Amino acid sequence: MKQSQSRSPHPASWHPGQPEREGLWILTRLRDFVDDIANTSPARLAVTAFAVVVLVFTALLSLPVSSATGQATPLHQALFTAVSAVCVTGLTVVSTAVHWSFFGQLVILVGIFVGGLGTLTLASLLALVVSKKLGVRGKLIAQEAMNNAGRLGEVGTLLRIVIVTSVVIEAVLAAAMVPRFLSLGESFGQSLWHGIFYSISAFNNAGFTPHSDGIVPYETDLWILVPLMLGVFLGSLGFPVVMVLQQNGLNWKKWNLHTKLTIQVSLILLAAGAVLWGLLEWNNVRTIGSMSVGDKITHSLFASVMTRSGGFNLVDQNHMDSATMLLSDALMFAGGGSASTAGGIKVTTIAVMFLAIVAEARGDADVKIYGRTIPEGTMRVAISVIVAGATLVAVSALLLLQISGATLDRVLFETISAFATVGLSTNLSAELPPAGVYVLTVLMFAGRVGTVTLAAGLALRQRSQLYHYPEERPIIG
Helix, strand or coil: CCCCCCCCCCCCCCCCCCHHHHHHHHHHHHHHHHHHHHHHCHHHHHHHHHHHHHHHHHHHHHCHHHECCCCCCCHHHHHHHHHHHHCCCCCCCCCHHHHECHHHHHHHHHHHHHHHHHHHHHHHHHHHHCCCCCHHHHHHHHHHHHCCHHHHHHHHHHHHHHHHHHHHHHHHHHHHHHHHHHHCCCCHHHHHHHHHHHHHHHHCCCCCCCCCCCCHHHCCCHHHHHHHHHHHHHHHHCHHHHHHHHHHCCCHHHCCHHHHHHHHHHHHHHHHHHHHHHHHHCCCCCCCCCCCHHHHHHHHHHHHHHHHHHCCCCCCHHHCCHHHHHHHHHHHHHCCCCCCCCCCCCHHHHHHHHHHHHHHHHCCCCEEECCEEECHHHHHHHHHHHHHHHHHHHHHHHHHHHHHCCCHHHHHHHHHHHHCCCCCCCCHHHHCCHHHHHHHHHHHHHHHHHHHHHHHHHHHCCCCCCCCCCCCCCCCC
């Protein structure tokens, strides 16, 4: 009879006196732990990864070298700024240009870049498999079980495409703005830094600015405003759309349904937002009322682009009429495209719900568009995303009303801006006590990873049932 032997926790080749072997063993255990999370809950892995990145950048921004005064930054300010950067929001509790040193601004810029790439990669992978029969979890488990190296290669290729495309677009935007900053009297070093900063901030829909007065001095400078608008709009479309455009150009027939819906709804919201914003503010002397017609049109278009998640502003948000603030709330809540650097509930969510309402009004059994039928599961996910987003905004607004004592229009504006990772502000963030700052911090993080995680989590829970209960309809409406 064989004696049972206890298994060593270390590899067979390991023996005392080899710290490097022990280090490899720890890395192996860590890899197995991460693989286990990925197999059981990829959505939880995504949230954990974002949380770790936030903590790293919080620690860096807390260092004395990160502040212009050489003093350590309070935790709530460093954490808020780190979350705002990694979640590509743009809200600030301290001036980016005044409070932070060059090192601190560089940390913020790297956080924006990392946060944008991480979200793009995660959301793109989820978007490719979220509607498949196996779901995300099933595909990951199948990949591990079959040891399918081909799929790992595809993931690596997708990651490289995301990084290269992002860097190329940001480089083109920077190349367009650097000469303009030079012509305005800045040194080459300043012009290069500002061009790079604005290009990364714009494409990632972050809204951070290295100037103390933002981009207000360039409110009529199309050489600065146009690249910013193009960068924000491209970033808000999402990488899956950008990839389709790279492969098929403007050939509408070769676009998939996601690309068609994203671009169509984005253009509709862009045009409608610009027209409505311009009409509401046309005679407001505190914003654009005293400007020329051309400048009014420029401001209206710029505001429509930025309320969709860009975060740059040319006018004081407190000077807008209440109706304009409500319009901005709606545009911010809508957000940009899925798997993009933009926030909000996403334009495809709006499209699916609108199509479902139209189908119900017509009495159609299926929701159809462009020769395709949208599955019922997709509509359930869309409803869940909208309800979850509205609930987060409502609860956070209620808390901030109690904490700050500010008016409802300012609180609602700031709350939706945080949830949708827009970055437009009535300056309420800087006025809040630490408790209010933490509320917005949690809301930014939840708004950034929450909708993607919710969509993935619901897809993971799809399962076949062997029976159905009898149907009975409650009264609706």
